[in-house]
Amino acid sequence: MGTTRIAILILAHKNQEQLIKLVDHLKTDFSIYVHIDRKSKIRINSENNVHSIKKFKVYWGSYNQILATRELMKIAATGNHDRYLLISGQDLPIVSNKEIIQYFISNKNNYLRGCKLPAVSSGRREDLWRMLYFYFTLGDRGKYLNKYFLFFEYKLRKFQDYFKLYRRIPDNMYWGCNWFNLTHEAVMICLEKMYDNKYINLFKYTKCADEVVIQSILYNSKLLSSIENEDLRYTDWSMGGSNPKVLTLEDYNKIVNSAKLFARKFDDTIDSAIIDKIYEMIA
Numbered sequence: 001m002g003t004t005r006i007a008i009l010i011l012a013h014k015n016q017e018q019l020i021k022l023v024d025h026l027k028t029d030f031s032i033y034v035h036i037d038r039k040s041k042i043r044i045n046s047e048n049n050v051h052s053i054k055k056f057k058v059y060w061g062s063y064n065q066i067l068a069t070r071e072l073m074k075i076a077a078t079g080n081h082d083r084y085l086l087i088s089g090q091d092l093p094i095v096s097n098k099e100i101i102q103y104f105i106s107n108k109n110n111y112l113r114g115c116k117l118p119a120v121s122s123g124r125r126e127d128l129w130r131m132l133y134f135y136f137t138l139g140d141r142g143k144y145l146n147k148y149f150l151f152f153e154y155k156l157r158k159f160q161d162y163f164k165l166y167r168r169i170p171d172n173m174y175w176g177c178n179w180f181n182l183t184h185e186a187v188m189i190c191l192e193k194m195y196d197n198k199y200i201n202l203f204k205y206t207k208c209a210d211e212v213v214i215q216s217i218l219y220n221s222k223l224l225s226s227i228e229n230e231d232l233r234y235t236d237w238s239m240g241g242s243n244p245k246v247l248t249l250e251d252y253n254k255i256v257n258s259a260k261l262f263a264r265k266f267d268d269t270i271d272s273a274i275i276d277k278i279y280e281m282i283a
Contacts, residue, residue, distance in 0.1 A: 004105050006030045007081040009072040011065075012044075012089030013037035013058060018268040018275065019089045023050060025279060029097040033076045034089075035068045051075060061208040062137045069178070069210060070194045077187050084187050086180045087233075090265035092275065094234065096282045100261055110186045110223060113176035113231045114215035120169060131169045133157050135207040169202065174215035177231045179264075186223055193217045234258035235265075249274045256281065 008030045012019050023032055023044055032050045036042055037058040044052040055071055056064040069086065076084055083104045093100060118127050135153065160166060182190070193199050194213065203209040218227060234255050236245040247255065247263060248271040255263045255278070266275050 004083060004101050005079075005081045006083045006085065006101060006104065007076040007079060008032050009069070009076055009084060009086045010034045010089055011058070011068060011072070011086070012042065013040045014042065015089065015268055016042040018266070019044060021275070021279065022089065022092065025282075026093065026097065029101065031076065031079055031081060033072050035072050037068075059137050061135075061210075063204050063206065063209070064137075065178075065210040066194075066200070066203055066213055069214075070191070070200075073187050073191055073194075077184070077191060081184060084180070084182050084184070085262075086178070087262055088179070088264060090267060091179075091233070091262050092264070092266055092278050093261065093282060094255055094258070094263045094278060095261055103261060104181075108183060108226060109228045110183055110218065110226050111181035111228045111230050111232050112215060112218060113229055114174045114219050114227070115176060115229075116219075117173040117175055117212070119171040120166070121171075128169075129157075130175060130208045130212055131173060131202075131206055132166050133160055133207070134165075134167060134205045136205060167205070170216075172216070172220055173212060174219040175212045176215050176229075177233070177235075178210045178214065179231050179233055179262075180214060181232055181261075182218075183223075183226075186218055186221075186226075189221050189223065190214055190217050232261040234260040234263040246270050247274060249277070252277060 008026050010032065012034055013036065019042060023034065026032055027050050034044050034052045036044065036052065036054045038054050039057050044050065046052045053071065053075070056068045058064045058068050073084065117131070120128065120132065134156070203213055236247065236251065239245045244265055246265060246267045252274060268275055
């Protein structure tokens with residue numbers, strides 16, 4: 001099936017049966033590295049080429065999301081793979097394993113969405129919010145406390161705006177989708193930078209900076225010319241908000257005609273039929 005060795009890195013936190021199906025489908029042709037949110041009750045057994053860890057409590061948009069990704073990259077890199085693909089436990093491949101491998105044979109490009117963040121001096125707060133403000137993760141709050149936390153967060157941002165108490169951030173930062181398709185060289189460049197305390201500490205007390213850290217490393221690296229501004233995932237943002245639409249059977253034709261390698265996101269508690277249909281298609 002070719003000589004390209006691919007590692008699939010998975011960030012997971014829910015839907016155990018859906019995750020098991022995903023791992024079982026991919027493990028026949030790829031090395032699998034799964035980080036399961038330490039708060040979650042789900043589990044995946046490590047076996048042969050499936051490596052499962054449960055190290056960090058991961059909250060949406062938190063610094064621990066970066067640390068979990070870094071941990072997966074570090075462990076997977078010891079296998080010296082040709083390619084590293086980061087997906088979530090709610091993603092699905094929408095082409096066969098053979099087609100994924102074929103796509104990357106003799107393909108040295110890095111696939112990563114990114115665009116430059118404006119300079120702090122531009123005053124464009126709407127583009128800089130991930131890095132400019134101080135954010136604090138208060139853990140699981142539940143529905144009752146969540147609205148009070150959001151109110152506190154809103155007031156904190158207003159306070160920082162009023163007194164101009166902003167975080168110091170470099171002007172050469174980039175942001176984009178955190179799901180990537182990287183070469184071994186790119187991963188090693190990222191790991192070297194991500195284990196530099198001075199650099200990684202820039203992302204403490206941020207929000208959704210997992211969409212900044214990798215882009216800012218690679219778009220400022222010698223690999224810039226190898227980056228394709230593409231993540232190879234079909235994602236539907238038509239519903240608005242901070243999360244993409246959960247895909248269902250009505251999305252099937254758009255998914256299969258998307259010319260992507262993966263689609264996200266799916267939820268077997270909402271529509272398991274679309275998941276079964278895609279696995280039948282790519283079997």
